[in-house]
Amino acid sequence: MPKRIVIIGGGAGGTITANLLARNLYRQLVSGHVVINMITDKAEHVYQPGFLYVVFDKVRPDEIVRKQKDLLDQHINLFVDPAVKIDKENKIVRTQSGKEFPYDYLVIATGSRIVPEDIPGLKEGGHWFYDMEGAKKLRQALKDFSGGRIAITVGVPHKCPVAPLEMTFMLYDYFKQKEMLDKVELFYTYPINRLHSLEPVANWAVPEFEKKGIKSETFFNMEEIDAEKKVVRSMEGSELNYDLLIAVPPHKGAPVVAESGLGKDGWIATDKKTLHNEGSDNVYVVGDTTNLPISKAGSTAHFESHIVAERLSSEITEGYSETLYDGKVICFVETSFDEATYIWFNYKTPPTPAPPSKMVHWMKLGYNRLYWLSAKGIL
Amino acid sequence: MSVAVDSTIDARGSACPGPTMELIKAMKSSAVGTVVEVLSSDKMTTVDGAAWLKKVGQELVETSDKGGYWSIIAKKIK
Numbered sequence: 001m002p003k004r005i006v007i008i009g010g011g012a013g014g015t016i017t018a019n020l021l022a023r024n025l026y027r028q029l030v031s032g033h034v035v036i037n038m039i040t041d042k043a044e045h046v047y048q049p050g051f052l053y054v055v056f057d058k059v060r061p062d063e064i065v066r067k068q069k070d071l072l073d074q075h076i077n078l079f080v081d082p083a084v085k086i087d088k089e090n091k092i093v094r095t096q097s098g099k100e101f102p103y104d105y106l107v108i109a110t111g112s113r114i115v116p117e118d119i120p121g122l123k124e125g126g127h128w129f130y131d132m133e134g135a136k137k138l139r140q141a142l143k144d145f146s147g148g149r150i151a152i153t154v155g156v157p158h159k160c161p162v163a164p165l166e167m168t169f170m171l172y173d174y175f176k177q178k179e180m181l182d183k184v185e186l187f188y189t190y191p192i193n194r195l196h197s198l199e200p201v202a203n204w205a206v207p208e209f210e211k212k213g214i215k216s217e218t219f220f221n222m223e224e225i226d227a228e229k230k231v232v233r234s235m236e237g238s239e240l241n242y243d244l245l246i247a248v249p250p251h252k253g254a255p256v257v258a259e260s261g262l263g264k265d266g267w268i269a270t271d272k273k274t275l276h277n278e279g280s281d282n283v284y285v286v287g288d289t290t291n292l293p294i295s296k297a298g299s300t301a302h303f304e305s306h307i308v309a310e311r312l313s314s315e316i317t318e319g320y321s322e323t324l325y326d327g328k329v330i331c332f333v334e335t336s337f338d339e340a341t342y343i344w345f346n347y348k349t350p351p352t353p354a355p356p357s358k359m360v361h362w363m364k365l366g367y368n369r370l371y372w373l374s375a376k377g378i379l
Numbered sequence: 380m381s382v383a384v385d386s387t388i389d390a391r392g393s394a395c396p397g398p399t400m401e402l403i404k405a406m407k408s409s410a411v412g413t414v415v416e417v418l419s420s421d422k423m424t425t426v427d428g429a430a431w432l433k434k435v436g437q438e439l440v441e442t443s444d445k446g447g448y449w450s451i452i453a454k455k456i457k
């Protein structure tokens with residue numbers, strides 16, 4: 001009887017984990033001692049950080065999409081058939097088409113999704129760039145924008161915590177290039193009492209905002225949008241008028257997680273070091289869907305994938321594993337159209353961002369193309 | 380501890396999104412009546428968290444020094 005590994009979710013975390021496992025367990029896969037089944041809900045894989053560039057017409061939508069099948073090692077079986085039930089008791093995943101996938105080891109990598117519907121009025125009155133459709137609509141809205149206040153608001157929780165700041169700085173450069181800065185007011189808001197979660201990034205942003213004339217309000221959590229009057233009301237009791245609203249909607253995990261009783265709002269209780277689903281030694285969790293208090297980011301999913309692939313490979317071939325996650329996250333931060341910085345931190349080491357430079361920006365642009373090698377488990 | 384806590388979020392070592400954001404997330408997604416505790420390795424969480432609770436009219440139950448880390452307990456009252 002082969003060892004059966006089931007991976008749910010063919011995004012960043014699931015794909016990297018699957019490909020690393022296929023490499024580590026090549027012999028076992030070829031000999032039939034291990035089987036890897038990936039269950040995902042879309043035939044296409046989207047590089048989500050690319051949405052930011054789609055908005056400013058710096059990347060075309062097609063350039064950030066690949067066929068999932070082309071990204072996976074040929075020894076991995078791919079099923080495009082959404083998981084509808086994870087039955088841990090019987091160690092089976094059920095899919096929409098009615099198939100059952102029994103497993104010895106399960107990796108859940110179903111990511112996070114935006115839920116604009118959780119903020120009344122947001123769908124009617126706001127724009128976002130956290131999915132392809134939203135990014136394309138926002139691109140058009142910016143093209144048509146003749147002037148006024150652009151409000152940037154941020155829901156809790158959300159993935160890629162640096163994206164709202166990147167969006168703000170890129171908007172500044174966009175209108176500078178169009179020679180429209182005299183007609184546009186950028187108004188940035190943030191849920192906690194500084195400009196970003198990471199204190200050094202927040203401190204760095206303050207003088208940048210002053211220099212660029214970007215206004216801001218902190219402790220601002222969207223409660224509802226009056227789409228007709230073009231007003232955002234915050235939980236803290238303030239009101240912000242806008243001509244164009246760019247929101248990062250709040251996020252939830254995949255419905256299958258909550259519906260299988262694995263975690264409220266789709267966030268799965270995860271051991272911060274082993275990445276096991278708490279209480280289940282044969283179930284691992286990777287990426288945005290963990291309940292870990294760390295950034296929901298592709299880099300987090302990437303580093304976690306390496307840990308889970310190492311652990312699973314050792315467990316299968318050696319009977320135990322010693323590899324542990326240290327909370328490592330690396331994020332590039334675009335600070336304009338031509339400069340960027342990056343931050344690195346883990347559970348023990350706080351981040352210290354380097355001064356923005358052209359070099360880091362080029363690295364980020366390079367990574368945008370190299371991502372596909374990452375997904376394949378090569379980089 | 381004098382109060383019964385419904386859920387504890389261990390945000391020690393969380394640089395980003397950080398403990399204050401975890402408190403906001405927990406308060407937003409909890410039902411009225413829920414008591415939430417957030418643990419943080421940053422003392423400022425007790426100050427920032429308390430300031431936010433005051434702004435949104437939610438109840439600060441207590442903050443405490445646990446020796447090397449801090450705890451903030453809040454109750455969702457509306």
Ligand SMILES: Cc1cc2nc3c(=O)[nH]c(=O)nc-3n(C[C@H](O)[C@H](O)[C@H](O)COP(=O)(O)OP(=O)(O)OC[C@H]3O[C@@H](n4cnc5c(N)ncnc54)[C@H](O)[C@@H]3O)c2cc1C
Nearest residue numbers: 009011012013040041048049083111160287288297298299
């Ligand atoms: C605008 C934007 C900018 C970003 N910028 C950055 C950045 O600069 N750096 C960075 O590190 N990260 C960035 N991110 C975040 C990054 O894209 C995510 O954190 C990352 O993709 C998470 O990986 P994941 O595998 O957990 O989830 P995803 O990559 O979202 O994959 C989850 C997969 O699970 C599938 N799925 C869901 N439900 C089911 C089901 N029921 N059955 C089967 N399959 C299912 C989904 O279709 C999806 O394919 C950005 C994100 C956005 C939106």
